Amino acid sequence: MRIPSKLKESLTFAIPAGGRSSRSGFTCPFSSCSSLSLPKDAPALAARLSRAADSKSLLLGMQLHAQITKWGFISDIFSQNQLILMYTKCSALKCGLEVFEQMPHRNLFSWTLLLSGAVQVGELELGLVLLSDMTRHRFLPNEFALGSALKICIDLSAFEMGMSIHGYAVKIGVERNPFVGSSMLNFYSRLGSIEEAEAVFCSVNNPDTGCWNAMAGAYADCGLGLKAVELVSLMQAKGVHLDEFTFANALKGCSLVGYDNYGRELHGLIVCSELGFSTSISNTLLHMYLKTGRKDSALKVFNMMHEKDIITWNTISLVKLYATVGRQIDAFRCLRELKRSDLTCWGSLVSTLVHHGCSDEAMHSMKRLMESGDDPDEFILGSIFNGCANMSSLHQTKSAHSLAVKMGHDTHRFIASSVIDAYAKCGDVQSARMAFDHSSDIKDVVIYNSMIMGYAHNGLVVEAMEIFDKMKLANLQLSQATFVSAISACSHMGFLYQGCLLFQSMKSEYGMEPSPDIYGCIVDMLSRSGYLVHAKTMIEEMPFPPWPGILRSLLSGSRVHGNIAISKWAYEKLLQLVPENDAAHILLSSVYSEAGSWEDAAFLQRDMIDKGISKSPGHSWIQMQ
Incomplete structure (x- = not known):
């Protein structure tokens, strides 16, 4: 040999x-x-x-x-x-x-x-x-030898070789064997050929549970969550035995498409079955509940897990879960009970609090961390600055900035960009520029993007374009975020010509395909400036399906400029995506009212009442010194 x-x-x-x-x-x-x-x-x-x-x-x-x-x-x-x-x-x-x-x-x-x-x-x-x-x-290789050979093809991404093995299996008459079929459809799905995997599955004689699982897993791994769920439902209808892998694939499918109700049914089936709750099943359930927004159910699953004391990421997830559902005291208790509550755990808590709008609690958590004798790292400080920006709290931004300077983290690219963003959103553009000048020697795209967006946020378009030109002179690689910042600046101040030039230059000068965010900025700019037909055409011709935000921009522009036809088009498209969206009803109602179509406006308001749609209340707040 x-x-x-x-x-x-x-x-x-x-x-x-x-x-x-x-x-x-x-x-x-x-x-x-x-x-x-x-x-x-x-x-x-x-x-x-x-x-x-x-x-x-x-x-x-x-x-x-x-x-x-x-x-x-x-x-x-x-x-x-x-x-x-x-x-x-x-x-x-x-x-x-x-x-x-x-x-x-x-x-x-x-x-x-x-x-x-x-x-x-x-x-x-x-x-x-x-x-x-x-x-x-x-x-002659048997089904197990062929399965091993196909595993080699997967690991080597050898598609042609795998097809040859498939042909050989057909030649010796074992291609309809459930084990060979499972191996072949796994090969095709792992290498991105889901259609061939489906054809293999359909050709297998009397597929066993393993073969069904392989097909459901293939759908889930390729992001086709709905097909994975439908296939498992078909397994139930046909009376095929469901095992641990079946439930794992079905739950993964539920996570992908947000089918929390079916996920709960599967949870019930697992409880009634004799499978028990293995670590893998519990982890999949935990992930499904988190992805579908059922944080309390995720906590219950976590509390049932027998191995949670020895799995670090599970403990970190618990800290995040407690913080997410507003149980900060339990989150602190969990940190205290850890044998080694490292910065990763604290960072998880702080970032989760900031993400859910609890910036004051995030600041308090950082103080608790420092009281325990540890110093926050750059990632915790970055989360704190994001919280300061969300609250527009200048006082807390200055305090956090002083701490970052004292600890020597102020020149870190992540911290520097967060400091600039926080100052800009607090309206202190001068301090933002000072922070930028202090860190501009780093020559980092993220820092420049933050300064451009900071100027745009405060309506200083000339200054924003000055930073944009400095980026080009510094030979920095412009990113999608750079153009989002620059075009947003043009949009807010009505600099239509400059914004369109930037959009065109992405392809012509930099060879970049505009991202969905870029299209969103362009549609917003055109809508603000009254070029509603051009904005509608942009939405129809862009290589992405429309999303609620871009349709709201068009609808808002149509209200400002009184275009009922385009308002109705945007309204209908928006309701297809989010049927109970209050902004869509209110904006179109305003269009009708301002055009004198009182009956249409009244009809929309009655429709909102009938559907139980209420306007989200506005709010304002002040910061006490």
């Missing part, structure tokens, strides 16, 4: 004193262990080898190997195959390969075991050699 050179060099493995490996026979260091009560017949030895393989006990396996050699069972194919199986399961492939090389006779099982073992430990080149050699020795 042609052994790959890399593996061949390491075939002579170390054996402790008293043992050696040679072509004439394998002698183990435990060959003289006569005190061990080991069986002296081949079937009993094979049974012990099977137990050693299942328990991954290499020590016991080597003892048994010595006995097999000592008692002359070296020519027994069954015993030798059990040795190969034991060594591969114990990740000792080189030992298994040595046994295989010394076998006077081999059967298909011998080749398949070694091929599967090679794939298991990542020796893909050896696996290909074995596949080639077994066919050269006139052994």
Whole structure:
């Protein structure tokens, strides 16, 4: 057999004193262990080898190997195959390969075991050699050998080779075997050919649970959550046995499409089944509830997990969950109970509080961290500055900035950009510019983008374009965010011509395809300036489906400029996406009222009442010194 050179060099493995490996026979260091009560017949030895393989006990396996050699069972194919199986399961492939090389006779099982073992430990080149050699020795690969070969194709992204193996399976008549079908559809889906995977699934005779699971998993892995859920529902309808992997795939599908009600039904089925709650099932349930916004249910699942005390990320998730549902006291308690509450846990708490608008609580959390004797890192400080920006709290921004300077984090790119953003959103453009000048030597795109957006936020378009020109002079690579900032500045001040030039230059000068955010800025700018037909055309021709924000921009511009036709078009499109959107009803009602169409305005207001849609109340707040 042609052994790959890399593996061949390491075939002579170390054996402790008293043992050696040679072509004439394998002698183990435990060959003289006569005190061990080991069986002296081949079937009993094979049974012990099977137990050693299942328990991954290499020590016991080597003892048994010595006995097999000592008692002359070296020519027994069954015993030798059990040795190969034991060594591969114990990740000792080189030992298994040595046994295989010394076998006077081999059967298909011998080749398949070694091929599967090679794939298991990542020796893909050896696996290909074995596949080639077994066919050269006139052994037709069985379903397990073909499954291992397809696994090699997945790991190597060898699509053409996998198709060849598929063709070979058809040639020898095993392509309809459920195990081969599962392997083939997994191969096609992992390499992005979901249509071929579906064709394979449909061709399998009487697909078993594993085959159904492979197809459902393929849908979930490709982001087709609805199809994964529908397939599992079909499994239920056909009476196919549902196992742990079925539920995992279905829950992943629910997470992708937000089907929390079906997810709860699956949770109930798991409770009623005999499967129990393994760590993987619990993790999938936890992820599903988090993705669908059911934080309290996620907490209940977490509290049921038996291994939560030893899984760090679960503990961190608990801190985030408590903070998310407004239970800050429990979050602090969880941190206190941790044996080692590192900065990652505190950072998770602070960022979650900021994300949910609890910026004051985030500041309090940072103070608690410092009281415990630790200093916040740059990521915690970055979250704090984001909170200051959200509250437009100049006093807290200055306090946090002083702390960052004291700790030496003020020149960190993440901190510098957050400081600029916070000052700008607090209306202190001068301090924002001072922070920018202090960190401009870093020559970082994110810092420049923050300054451009800061000027745009405060209506200083000329100054924003000055920073944009400085970026080009500094030979910095302009990003999508750079153009979003610059075009937003033009939009807010009505600089239509300059904004359109920037949009056109993305392709012509920089070879960049505008992102959805760019299109959103352009539509907003056109709508503000009264170019409503152009804005509508932009939405219809852009390479992305419209989203609520871009339609609201058009609807708002139509209200300002009194265009009823385009208002109705934007309103209808918006309701298709968010049927109970209060802004859509209110904006169109305002268009009708300002145009004197009082009956249409009254109809919309009655429609809102009938559908239970209420206007979100406005609010204002002041900061006390």
